[in-house]
Amino acid sequence: MQNYTHIKKRADFLLAAKSGFRFVKPSLIVQSRKRDDDDACRAGFTATKRIGNAVIRNRTKRRLRAAAAKLLPEIALNSCDYVFIGREQTHKAEFSDILRDMRHSLKVLGEQMNGVPAKPKKSD
DSSP: OOOOEEOOOHHHHHHHHHHSEEEEOSSEEEEEEEOSSOOOOEEEEEOOGGGOSHHHHHHHHHHHHHHHHHHHHHHOOTTEEEEEEEOTTTTTSOHHHHHHHHHHHHHHHHHHHTTOOOOOOOOO
């Protein structure tokens, strides 16, 4: 069940990269930004040529879309754009790892967009 729309314009991808929040995990990168309207959330998916050929990039984006379809309805904030960027590990990682990384990223980004400061990393 999908309750988000897709980001299709390059300008929207660039806005999320420039003016939003970002969280990096081993299997993906998530960028987010708050919009001024009251519409449902939007999601965009991308994979650069750096991670592999067209087959690998398409598989990476399919896996990200599948994970987002499971998680966005329960975690995503309205009036937000989310851009999911595939990494080299995305196409070969376990799907449960992708779900775990995406869930954690969405929760942290949601807290940051609501004004909750990020927790500092523990030093050894």
